[in-house]
Amino acid sequence: MHFPTTLTRADAETLLIHEADLLDTRQLDDWLKLFADDGLYWIPLDPAEEPGQNAAIVYDDTLRREERVYHLLHVDFPAQSPPSRTLHLIGNVRVQEHAQGFLVKSNQVIYEMRTGDSAQVGIGEIQPLVTMMEHICRPTAEGMRIVRKTIMLMNHDAWLGNLTFLL
Amino acid sequence: MSAMFAREHEGGEAGLDPSSLIWQDERHFRVHTRAYTDQAVFDAEMARVFSKVWVYVGHESEIPNPGDFKTAYIGTQPVIVSRAADGTVHVLVNRCVHRGAVIARETRGTVRDFTCPYHGWVFGLDGKLLAVSERNDSGGYAPDFDAPEGLHRVPKVDAYRGLIFANLDPDAVDLDTYLGRAKKTIDRKFGRSPAGRIALRGKPFVMRYQGNWKFQIENIVDAYHFLHTHKGFVALQAKYGESTGDYGAHKGGSAKAMRQIRFKGASWALRHGHAQLENSGTADPEALLNGPHRAYYEALRDIHGEEEFAFVVGRMSGTIFPNLGLIHQQIRTWRPIAPDLTEVTIYLYDLVDAPHEFNEGWMRSQERFYGPAGHGMADDVDIFARNQQGLAGSAVDWLVLERGLQTDEKLASGDIKGLPASEAPQRALWLAWKQLMARR
Numbered sequence: 001m002h003f004p005t006t007l008t009r010a011d012a013e014t015l016l017i018h019e020a021d022l023l024d025t026r027q028l029d030d031w032l033k034l035f036a037d038d039g040l041y042w043i044p045l046d047p048a049e050e051p052g053q054n055a056a057i058v059y060d061d062t063l064r065r066e067e068r069v070y071h072l073l074h075v076d077f078p079a080q081s082p083p084s085r086t087l088h089l090i091g092n093v094r095v096q097e098h099a100q101g102f103l104v105k106s107n108q109v110i111y112e113m114r115t116g117d118s119a120q121v122g123i124g125e126i127q128p129l130v131t132m133m134e135h136i137c138r139p140t141a142e143g144m145r146i147v148r149k150t151i152m153l154m155n156h157d158a159w160l161g162n163l164t165f166l167l
Numbered sequence: 168m169s170a171m172f173a174r175e176h177e178g179g180e181a182g183l184d185p186s187s188l189i190w191q192d193e194r195h196f197r198v199h200t201r202a203y204t205d206q207a208v209f210d211a212e213m214a215r216v217f218s219k220v221w222v223y224v225g226h227e228s229e230i231p232n233p234g235d236f237k238t239a240y241i242g243t244q245p246v247i248v249s250r251a252a253d254g255t256v257h258v259l260v261n262r263c264v265h266r267g268a269v270i271a272r273e274t275r276g277t278v279r280d281f282t283c284p285y286h287g288w289v290f291g292l293d294g295k296l297l298a299v300s301e302r303n304d305s306g307g308y309a310p311d312f313d314a315p316e317g318l319h320r321v322p323k324v325d326a327y328r329g330l331i332f333a334n335l336d337p338d339a340v341d342l343d344t345y346l347g348r349a350k351k352t353i354d355r356k357f358g359r360s361p362a363g364r365i366a367l368r369g370k371p372f373v374m375r376y377q378g379n380w381k382f383q384i385e386n387i388v389d390a391y392h393f394l395h396t397h398k399g400f401v402a403l404q405a406k407y408g409e410s411t412g413d414y415g416a417h418k419g420g421s422a423k424a425m426r427q428i429r430f431k432g433a434s435w436a437l438r439h440g441h442a443q444l445e446n447s448g449t450a451d452p453e454a455l456l457n458g459p460h461r462a463y464y465e466a467l468r469d470i471h472g473e474e475e476f477a478f479v480v481g482r483m484s485g486t487i488f489p490n491l492g493l494i495h496q497q498i499r500t501w502r503p504i505a506p507d508l509t510e511v512t513i514y515l516y517d518l519v520d521a522p523h524e525f526n527e528g529w530m531r532s533q534e535r536f537y538g539p540a541g542h543g544m545a546d547d548v549d550i551f552a553r554n555q556q557g558l559a560g561s562a563v564d565w566l567v568l569e570r571g572l573q574t575d576e577k578l579a580s581g582d583i584k585g586l587p588a589s590e591a592p593q594r595a596l597w598l599a600w601k602q603l604m605a606r607r
């Protein structure tokens with residue numbers, strides 16, 4: 001793969017759609033590889049803060065991302081028993097230059113549900129998550145790598161339900 | 168038995184016999200399904216529990232200056248916690264006394280007064296009615312208008328070490344008496360700060376679950392569930408715990424080590440429904456005094472003395488009935504919305520004057536476990552919803568809460584001391600609940 005020097009909106013959309021596909025089909029080990037070694041996966045309680053300043057919904061460096069994926073793929077736990085299905089819809093993609101390379105902004109709506117006896121509370125209910133996302137991408141010899149994925153939930157400061165899957 | 172309950176509950180709250188919902192004798196301590204599911208029980212709880220006891224409404228640091236306010240709830244009743252010009256804290260029912268509109272919609276803010284958006288009535292920071300708009304205009308109020316005094320002021324407000332409590336019952340016992348031995352939970356937790364104070368940090372985690380509010384009280388002091396509900400987390404601890412920032416919060420990289428900690432110390436069912444898990448002996452004071460934060464621990468030992476130091480640095484968690492939990496470095500509060508809907512809020516805090524790295528470590532550690540995407544808390548709230556769903560199986564009358572009942576030791580104070588992983592802390596709330604619910 002050649003060292004990318006530009007990122008068009010079409011390139012950015014291809015990147016985001018590829019990421020969403022990995023998440024929605026649970027190819028999570030491959031999702032990990034999209035990140036740079038110093039990458040951060042961040043879902044803030046307060047998007048006005050700097051990353052790490054205070055506790056976040058998710059503040060995952062490389063090891064914590066690995067832990068989260070290991071948890072989802074190899075460990076049985078109540079909040080993901082049964083596991084979540086997700087579907088990402090991506091829109092309003094914009095690309096800006098950034099000190100690290102490029103900043104890709106998008107609006108994403110993620111639909112989530114857990115399968116099982118759908119007569120039961122919390123099962124078979126579709127939960128929509130309305131988000132604004134920012135991917136800071138760094139060009140490398142292996143292609144674009146995510147330096148920071150920030151997910152700003154529309155309801156970050158309101159009550160939240162189960163978010164033990166990847167957004 | 169179910170048929171009998173059905174008849175009793177036909178009359179709504181008035182027809183309720185709460186004593187029939189708890190089966191208590193030498194061998195049994197069981198709670199009836201309806202105590203968690205019945206709307207009439209829930210309505211009675213709002214009237215007989217939340218309107219009669221001290222309810223946690225906030226921390227003083229949330230409203231540091233005159234004009235600062237925050238919103239909170241006493242059961243299902245919305246309130247404003249406000250700091251007046253003279254520095255006193257008032258708890259006001261968040262409802263205009265004219266025609267009922269909610270006065271404050273923000274969770275926090277700073278104001279000069281409270282003005283109702285509907286007709287413009289103005290109230291002071293202490294709730295006093297300051298102005299009625301167009302009072303004397305045509306079609307206005309009579310000269311002898313019997314104007315309400317102001318926003319309804321909750322009659323009793325008091326604080327303990329910065330924790331603000333309010334009580335709708337003017338005849339209630341004072342806060343100090345109400346807290347009793349539960350003050351030890353607060354003293355020891357906040358006593359980990361060399362300054363004896365905490366500082367809330369960042370925005371809180373707010374979660375809702377489709378289950379009864381009492382599941383949360385039972386759970387936060389439940390040493391028994393950890394290795395089962397959180398067996399997935401235990402697996403993560405074994406593989407990643409030291410590297411992803413546990414910082415000693417859950418202690419031990421193995422299930423065996425985590426079990427040993429949870430089966431040490433004592434559990435308490437305190438008067439007025441509070442509970443404690445008091446695990447002295449879970450920390451090694453000598454190791455701490457020779458470890459990386461030596462100066463910090465020496466300061467704590469000098470403040471508290473050798474004996475109390477072992478408790479201050481040991482594991483300790485507790486509930487203060489009906490809506491406050493203290494565990495790790497967090498204040499947790501919950502509010503009932505319906506028999507099967509509850510909101511939980513977790514405020515993380517720093518220990519003032521503790522080493523920076525220590526506070527950072529605890530913050531990252533709790534972030535890993537708590538919140539809607541955390542590796543532990545999400546399992547708890549999932550179980551609460553699962554419990555509520557299970558109770559739809561109403562052919563089963565009782566939930567069993569008698570683990571360790573035979574080893575409970577009732578002290579002269581009225582407090583009950585149990586063995587560490589017994590269900591004494593879960594029984595605490597039900598003992599108070601039964602007394603409160605019996606009153607009209």
